[in-house]
Amino acid sequence: MEYSVIKEGDLFLLTDLNGDIALDDENGHGLYTKDTRFLSRMDVQIDGEKPALLSSSSDKSYVASIRLMKNEKDKGAIEIHRERFIYDGVLYERFILSNYFLDAVDFDFSVSFDSDFQDMFIVRKYRTGEVGQIVERFWSPESIAIRYRGADRIERSTQIKWKTDVNDVSVDEQENVHFKVHLDPKEERQICFLITPMIDGKGGTALTFEEGLKRLHQSYENWVSDTAQAESDSDLFNGLFARGVQDLRMLLTDVGYGDTPVAGLPWFAVPFGRDSLITSLFMLPLNPKLAQGTLRTLAAHQGTKTDPWRDEQPGKIMHELRFGELVNTKQSPFSPYYGTVDSTPLFLVLISEYVRWTGDFSLVEELQPNIERALAWIDQAEQAGKGFLTYHQEAEKGFPNQGWKDSANSIVHESGHYAASPIALSEVQGYVYHAKKGLAAVYRAMGQTDRAEPLETQAAQLKSRFEEAFWMEDEQFYAIALDKDQNKVHSVTSNPGHLLMGELPSSERAASVAKRLLRQDMFSGFGIRTMSTDDIGYYPMSYHNGSVWPHDNGMILLGLSRMGFKEEASRVISALLDASSAFEYQRLPELFCGHGADVGYLVQYPTTCSPQAWAAATSIVFLQAMLGIEPDALTKTIKLGPALPESMNELTARDIRIGEGVISINVTRTGKDSYKVEVPVNTTGFEIVVV
Incomplete structure (x- = not known):
């Protein structure tokens, strides 16, 4: 994916692979809940420059881990490890800053924020319409708050707070938070942001980063224990x-x-x-x-x-x-x-x-x-x-x-x-x-x-x-x-393949359907196509006229299995x-x-x-x-x-x-x-x- 996304409950965060929501972003990146973008900018800089991407990973669906750096060739680097998750209506974002130079370094680490509170349909350019306006911006050395009153008379706000072991912190009028950082060789410092969308004064309850992550992990462990488990001698199936x-x-x-x-x-x-x-x-x-x-x-x-x-x-x-x-x-x-x-x-x-x-x-x-x-x-x-x-x-x-x-x-x-x-x-x-x-x-x-x-x-x-x-x-x-x-x-x-799930066709016609779905014009080798390659409407890069949809194959699989077409089901x-x-x-x-x-x-x-x-x-x-x-x-x-x-x-x-x-x-x-x-x-x- 060319983006990073995490979600928990009704809140999700979409950013670029660096973890940023850029100024004047055209990709719809942001922090969303209730179809509203509560964060329209969140990008980081070191001494006014964007750090380079080392890695961006979401091995766990619900936690993102991103590594950035600013380096000088053959001399060393400042590495930034970003970790983020969402729990109980709050976005947690932790930066760990590490010095890999031979000498002590001093630098300005800044994070820029903004909130436009746009409706998702407007963000996607799917609709236009009359909307409200931002009515207040507040900032202090410990927090930022941006408040919006909508055309629907709902008050929305974004609360941004941070905790850090960096002593020199300031906020300018553009909602840029500056941390004057001193790091000795191999030294680390941490900055943790807690970002809470509020609707009519109601939002999530912030915890410590460690406690929030612990509870989130536990919720996934509980989920696994409450659901069926499966394993096989196929690593492909086990992973999927x-x-x-x-x-x-x-x-x-x-x-x-x-x-x-x-x-x-x-x-x-x-x-x-x-x-x-x-x-x-x-x-x-x-x-x-x-x-x-x-x-x-x-x-x-x-x-x-x-x-x-x-x-x-x-x-x-x-x-x-x-x-x-x-x-x-x-x-x-x-x-x-x-x-x-x-x-x-x-x-x-x-x-x-x-x-x-x-x-x-x-x-x-x-x-x-x-x-x-x-x-x-x-x-x-x-x-x-x-x-x-x-x-x-x-x-x-x-x-x-x-x-x-x-x-x-x-x-x-x-x-x-x-x-x-x-x-x-x-x-x-x-x-x-x-x-x-x-x-x-x-x-x-x-x-x-x-x-x-x-x-x-x-x-x-x-x-x-x-x-x-x-x-x-x-x-x-x-x-x-x-x-x-x-x-x-x-x-x-592929549509008639869904008929097998409800067992509508006679056994003879069901056999014809199963056989036809697995012919070369319908079966790509990676799954059943939405349309035959022989049809005039076929286009392999279309949305519905020749592409392969896993769920479409899933509906067909339920029918193939139910009606006893085991060989065809196994091939799919x-x-x-x-x-x-x-x-x-x-x-x-x-x-x-x-x-x-x-x-x-x-x-x-x-x-x-x-x-x-x-x-x-x-x-x-x-x-x-x-x-x-x-x-x-x-x-x-x-x-x-x-x-x-x-x-x-x-x-x-x-x-x-x-x-x-x-x-x-x-x-x-x-x-x-x-x-x-x-x-x-x-x-x-x-x-x-x-x-």
Whole structure:
């Protein structure tokens, strides 16, 4: 990455690799919370010069370590070691200054600060609007404070304090803090900054650097102990899994209803409908109770009225929730914005899958009003869409395409023309089928037969309509979508692969889909592409028309595993494991280019979120698919159908939470396609079925 980023809770810091936020920065660097930039400058100098970068590392997702120097060739250097983390709403930044000259040195070490309190949409040049102004700047030898009164009448301020063993400290009128430092040879001095964003006078509580770091470390240790663990004889998988679990912890945020995974850093550190739901779905094997925060957060923001400006409708699940000044003053529709067609069925899918893992009917009872409103929205939308769930942009500043491939050019006919809306996406119909079938089983188990039976009937009818309308006989594959006239959008894409997760296709057609996804035009060798290389819309560096998205492959993997396509699942896992080795910290990014492995190396996408939640959670899908684990708390069974990639012969998973207990599993390869399965721990009371 060409940047350094750390996050904890609702606060994140984005800087250049030196650790700086430069004056007049054009890259959006800053310290952010609630979609507001509370620090727009933080750069260091020694005697008025910018020190050179030695190294910049974030081996741990939540701590950054940066080394800088100012040197004289063959004489020595002043080294600066920057360490930073965030805890309880406070940014901690420690500088350790070391003298590697033969003689004592005296120098001016300065740190420059500023805060512009810009809305993130303005920083990104995504929106403009009327905003507030800075009303006070205060500085002293111990602190700086900058106060801003927004157009939304919210008072925001940035409090900057420091502790140091340097005696001579001063602050000038430009918020430059100067430390007159004397260092003997090999001597060190420390300066620690504590930076606290405040909203209406409320902010985090500062601790000592050591105590804050200790508590942060402990929170990550607690996270690991509360989640499933996995290890294998593949270093690639072990590294990817560990990184994914750590990044997922960093990407959790509580906006009032429990921890929810935000979409990704740096620009999407807020709850999303689709992204948070898919990430939570992937995280079920890690600890299924983690889904509760996502479900409660989205239920709390479920649509209640018809508002075309926000694409809101009663019962609809939101797309994206923002908190900045433009949203608060109704200059932006993201408060929240509802322009997505798949969040609502995915909300129901996650509930049904959560129950399969936990048997927790109490959450269903709690959210049943939300469930029923979501089902009512789907039914009404299906009637308007001639039997399918469709979308059409209503909001002037919304999205023209409202599935996960939401770029304007993602739904393209074989003629090269874009499909006209209302559009019915293939995978969305699969989510609806999955949701209704899954909820019907849950309602039956709860004794609500009157609700189960109509859902079963509706699911069967949707399956029949879908098979007739979407199947492309010449391709032996499903179309990505139907356009406004219900004509097939004749493109071969990854979208129909999601159908396998809900088991909508017949076994024969499912086999065709699995086979087609692994053909050379779709399978790059590093993963399944979003679009076939044979299609007119294919472009390997596009966002959605030929690139490879790890989460897209993850959704397909869940279906391949569930429907028994073990060989295909293993090939996809092997490809993505190989791909992971090309990325810093073995962190799968949001997406990468669709060039095939035949070029000899993976081609990275120019701009991408990293870390990104559903990409990080794809490593958890690998574990689920390799174990072939399918728990069903409704029947008290756990199905295991292991299939390891070629590079792996042993896999151990511990403390997978199912029902009221845990299960640990050992898988050992005994032949090309045969495995020994051991279950040393099973406190679930469920029957184990190995297939």
